[in-house]
Amino acid sequence: METISSFFGFGNTTSFADMCHLIGAFGNCCVIETDEGLVVFDIAQEQFGQLVFDQLRSLTDRPIKYLIYSHGHFDHCFGFSPFVEELKKNGWEMPQIIAQENILNRWEKYRMLEGYHRWLNRQQFASVIGNDSSFRLSARETLDPTIIVHEEYSFELGGWTFELFHDKGETDDALWLWFPGKKVIFSGDLIISGFPNIGNPYKVQRYPKHWALAMERMLAKNAEYLAPGHGPLIESKDKVNDVLSITAEAMHFVHDEVVKRMNQGKWFEQIYNEMLEIYPDRFKDHEYLKPIYGCYPFAIHAVYRLYHGWYDKGNPTDLFPAESDIIAREFLKISSAEAYFEHAKKLFSQGNLQLALHIIDPVIKGLDLKRPEILLEAIKLKISILEKQVKDESSFITSNILTNEVIRLNARISDIKENLDS
Template structure:
């Protein structure tokens, strides 16, 4: 069993990014007396109250059974309370396995969790598709229009029986657990604080990556409130930080620096975007102007390997500026295929656009290469040679990206074109 606090301290202090710290082992590690973490997708963090166990998050439907097994190997006492930090599938889907293992479990969640579950049911096929794309570029047999999609979350996922608004306090056994609501990655997020032990349960406010505040395929995120929540957490001087992804962290000074650094990165990004918006700049200018300092992005807990700052800029714009990006032609645009056909005709054929895309990709100008590859494919949607070039462009672009979200979308484009060439 690894000493997770020792491992995270070594990573934070040394900046050594070669050590793994977002692990899915389904193994349990005790990090303090009566406190354990099962590293999974997402983690389940478990507290022994002396009168039953309290678990923060149930992990995914595919990993929940292994999580329950790990907990039962640690303590024979039942899980009496299951607290959802938020309603994402990887935090609640495993509840079906908790329900099977423990009788009468009390599920605690924010009042917006039920609304989220309703939305997931209404948009089930869409959520299956975008998550398949996000985590690998569209995989599996389901495609939109092919019939009934699998369930995005299990239909018998447990709903909260104890609903929390802005805050609540739970007394169980010898433990006091404060629950605080704040918007960040979601609008239904709770973070937990145990004041006597000084343990902080951060959920997805800390993910050991740049904050997931810009996901290009998901609903609105809230970076301003996210940063404020992190500063609230830091002000309490926690001794142990327990995120839902990545390693737990020990030491009040180390945790405070980590939380305030993440908050500062978000605050700086948002301030720069809003300054440019207030000056009347369009989204295109802002995207290509605002940057996060490279030294910050090099920190082990701020690397843009999942989400990335450019996507957060778009989410700030969407939150305050709506969906129009400021370009008049894109307010009521021509269909992509019509515009592409016109440009292809002007260029001398879709083949010319595709050939130039290949040249640009060869010198790693992937942004422009992708535009031309798309235009060529839209102008000649059945041309296998053109789609072969487009697939090559996006294969190369995927390899050059750092964030999983960008890699997934570009892999999806690559596979779209590969399907034409097959």
Template sequence: MDKAEQEKPFLIVGTGTETVAPGLHILRGQGQSFVAETDAGLVVIDAGPGGPVTQGMIDAVRQLSNAPLHALCYSHGHVGYNSGVPMWLAHAAQRGDAPPRVIAHRNVLRRQARYRETEALQHRMAEIQFNRPASFFDRRLTMHAPTETFDDRLHIGQGDSRIELRWAPSETDDAIALWSPSQRVLYGGAALIDSIPNIGTPFRTMRDTVRWADTLDALAALGARKAVREFGATLEGEEQVRHVLTHTARALRWLRAEVVRLMNEGFNERGVLARIRFPDELFGVEWMKPTYGDPGYIVRDIYRSENGWWDRNPTSLHPEAPETIGRAVAEAITDKRGVIAHACSLAKEGRWQLALHVIDLLAIAEGDAPEIAEARSLKAEWLRERARQVPSYVSRNLYRVGADMIEQGTQGRFGIH
């Protein structure tokens, strides 16, 4: 990815608005935000990432209505979605309107406290996950505390324009949905996307698979005629909405049951991953494609939820430093050319993943010996090949960033090998 490509906004789905029902609109920005026209004023879900994107969102809203902004609401606590809050507040002040309410689920406060404590880590993880240059997120991931929070439900407005904010724990434990009872329109936010649920992302804390399924079942029970997703096309018709939500919930429950079955048979994490098969009837449908996450990621999260960190190899209980291990393994291999030749033969057969396992015997070692340098170069090349094979956006980026760091000699700074 060149510098121009890296500087493009990420997760931006376009500009403008789309009306889904009278007074209810999709607002495009970082993901699909939402606008509800209520008798109390406008309610906007997500302020956007700031800068030109948020300004475009504000301009788009003003094409819809001149009503005052009553509330800004956080769809969930991931930072970039609401970095643009100050711009909306300034806009309200310029109009002479009262400051809008800034509403979030109570758990957002705890998330923001954690993000402040681990700020450098959060920025590094985001750089790698989204394949961005160093310090890209230092000026983008700004946090703004809500002025009020709620636990389960919050009602805004009266009569036919009344809306409900509902706790919808899913990708995060602070996610919310918006429900219009009179028009039976649902905005699902982070709980409802057009790919397999984003559980088990390699850099993130655990996300509860069954709780996400519970949320989808609860949203399905509302009987929505339309459901707006954070990413992807709007679901149309009560039958389609219920089918997509309950199908996704059923697939998540199947994953939980199958991983537990294999754990009960005694398999460790890699053993479970090697044996699990994802049935097409559950995972072959359009809205379960692994375009961002991956079913294997979910398997890992479920496994971690019932296990400790140990991989069942006693050697790993009290390990030496990675660089010390790499050096000792490389020194122990007297036929380094043989290791490289065997790894290359696997690569020629198209067995890229197995080739990576073999080349790691040398590639993670320190030093500039010719065989070590060649092993690193081959690993970088094969990581890029693996990136071309996987559909998951996150996996592709991790492969590509890993290759870049190997070639730049910066992998140690990020703990990547």
């Protein structure tokens, strides 16, 4: 997974257009130097605050006059501590802090759901965070905006004009910055140098159609540089146009194709599988749509969920479902654990990984410790299937979900063995 390191982009700084810098961190921090001070667009995750501060101060001594949040995610807004300390030390005025109005609701929600977010972000970022308990993933302390933007806002500093626009995409509180003097777009996570993170399985609703429209609004600017929320600077009019148009096209495609099928009366399962078959090669092979973080299958969920309730297969069996462990135990009364195991093994050897998972699950969920040998074999088989899936997977989020389950299953094997020994 070579490309994911550029997504987290630690410590590389790119200077461009005479007065701009992109400091690579998780996420990118962008800086524009004017004679009257700095405009800073995003300030990274708390753990990268010092790195961003050191990089920025190796470039310029000027004070920050404006700090803009592209959106309220923790990797863009929480690295402020070293900057606040510096302000106090130098007796500088606090900068104006600009954000879209929905950021405050977002942070309120994070505070309400702090335990849940800590848990789910540890799942999503498991391979980066590991066991580091100091990794802050919530919004306990925030540096709140002093200027709230609804749709658009512009300001001047050092004789330059800066224009902010609100669009929805990954979040409902996104702002992007247009710097007309040097033809630069600072996009935040509307561009992340890979397939948009639009259908994250852990997170709330995202906005595919609005995302496409945001790309089109950016395209109309004819920018020469695009500084993304993650990944390296995109330079030249052609490349900027390319990343914006292909992203717009992909978002329109997934949105319109799902909507078309919903209007034909199809349920999610059918839509999903049909959509997997029709994903165009021009998206699949495009350098700016690589599934390094988000991915196409998740985007299909995003569109369906935007317009549909949770009853998604049209099967009344799912309306008031029994627990899956109890269902599994019933299956094992009909057919033996060995029969399921052998069949799953066969599917695995044929490369049918997804079906193999469905078939091995009743054994793992339905058996108790009275049949330890077959239970252990089944868990090991599931681990092998998941490990094979991880090997073939490029999406960071998917890989973490699969790997987390491998870790959990290995722990279960140890527990079962300990139980047998005692």
